[in-house]
Amino acid sequence: MKKILALVLTVMMMTVAAGCGGGATKSSGSGSGSGGKQITMGFSQIGAESEWRTANTESIKKAAEAAGINLQFSDAQQKQENQIKAIRSFIAQGVDIIAFVPIVETGWDTVLKEAKDAKIPVIVVDRDVKLSDDSLYAAKLGTDSLSEGKKVFDWIDSYMTKENKKPRDGGSQFNIVILEGTVGSSVAIRRQEGFKTEMEASQNASKYNILASQTGEFTRQKGQEVMESFLKSNRDKIDILFAHNDDMALGAIQAIEAAGLRPGKDITIVSVDGVKGIFQAMIEGKANCTIECNPLQGDLLMETAKKVLAGEKVEKLVYVDEGIFPADVAEKTLPERKY
Ligand code: GZL
Numbered sequence: 001m002k003k004i005l006a007l008v009l010t011v012m013m014m015t016v017a018a019g020c021g022g023g024a025t026k027s028s029g030s031g032s033g034s035g036g037k038q039i040t041m042g043f044s045q046i047g048a049e050s051e052w053r054t055a056n057t058e059s060i061k062k063a064a065e066a067a068g069i070n071l072q073f074s075d076a077q078q079k080q081e082n083q084i085k086a087i088r089s090f091i092a093q094g095v096d097i098i099a100f101v102p103i104v105e106t107g108w109d110t111v112l113k114e115a116k117d118a119k120i121p122v123i124v125v126d127r128d129v130k131l132s133d134d135s136l137y138a139a140k141l142g143t144d145s146l147s148e149g150k151k152v153f154d155w156i157d158s159y160m161t162k163e164n165k166k167p168r169d170g171g172s173q174f175n176i177v178i179l180e181g182t183v184g185s186s187v188a189i190r191r192q193e194g195f196k197t198e199m200e201a202s203q204n205a206s207k208y209n210i211l212a213s214q215t216g217e218f219t220r221q222k223g224q225e226v227m228e229s230f231l232k233s234n235r236d237k238i239d240i241l242f243a244h245n246d247d248m249a250l251g252a253i254q255a256i257e258a259a260g261l262r263p264g265k266d267i268t269i270v271s272v273d274g275v276k277g278i279f280q281a282m283i284e285g286k287a288n289c290t291i292e293c294n295p296l297q298g299d300l301l302m303e304t305a306k307k308v309l310a311g312e313k314v315e316k317l318v319y320v321d322e323g324i325f326p327a328d329v330a331e332k333t334l335p336e337r338k339y
Contacts, residue, residue, distance in 0.1 A: 152242055272292075
């Protein structure tokens with residue numbers, strides 16, 4: 001009898017030791033967290049407003065599957081309150097880790113504090129957040145929107161000079177219209193800031209004038225509508241369109257053609273993302289350049305999540321790689337594009 005009791009006690013102690021593992025333990029095998037159980041990640045996505053977003057979602061779902069991580073995916077339909085509700089339900093479910101793309105950069109402190117109190121680490125993906133306390137997130141993975149905005153101006157300035165372009169209205173300045181992204185999103189704020197500061201710092205600053213700038217909400221439909229309004233009031237003055245993403249540029253191209261103008265020729269068009277649709281437009285001579293913003297962040301997210309749960313040190317901020325694609329490389333590049 002004594003022997004059986006000793007055996008039972010030994011087995012129980014071994015089980016407890018394996019379960020606790022002295023805090024976070026290395027995630028053994030694919031997708032397992034401490035004690036070998038499968039990691040569950042709660043992920044709050046903004047919605048499906050653009051080709052870029054669709055590629056971002058696909059990348060995250062595929063990477064979770066490949067990593068053996070159980071993904072609880074929530075689509076916020078472009079509403080911050082839906083993201084906050086989703087994060088609260090992930091906390092209630094007791095997921096192992098939460099990741100989210102913040103649709104706007106403010107208003108997250110309270111719900112992230114609730115996650116911290118529940119001891120659930122949070123990873124910020126793609127866009128940025130403004131927080132009173134950086135300990136509310138474990139890591140940020142994304143893209144450098146400020147640098148993207150700067151690259152847009154630099155490319156435009158070099159192109160207008162190289163092509164010896166002249167202002168369409170016969171004046172001394174190139175008139176620029178801008179289709180901005182989602183109001184309050186870190187991406188729209190930083191791309192605009194990067195573009196404007198680069199223009200103001202340029203030796204050619206006096207050659208450029210921002211005629212109009214308005215949100216097209218990162219969608220093709222809204223981009224077309226706002227471009228129609230720009231053309232209604234300034235059809236023969238607009239020289240350049242800077243669209244914060246390719247989808248709005250694609251919508252604007254339709255408006256420009258409907259106004260009897262030649263996109264990519266009468267109006268120089270530069271946008272950000274690098275989705276396949278804009279490569280096709282560049283091949284057709286209807287757009288001039290796209291600055292890449294890489295949506296394929298899934299593998300990096302899953303790898304970072306496993307490290308965080310294993311108690312390993314992770315970089316607080318990681319940017320993914322991105323390039324610049326002018327129209328003259330579009331044809332040869334399109335076949336290798338992954339999104
Ligand atoms: C950029 C991303 C933006 C894309 C848009 O990091 O958040 O949101 O540029 C997308 O296409 O809608």
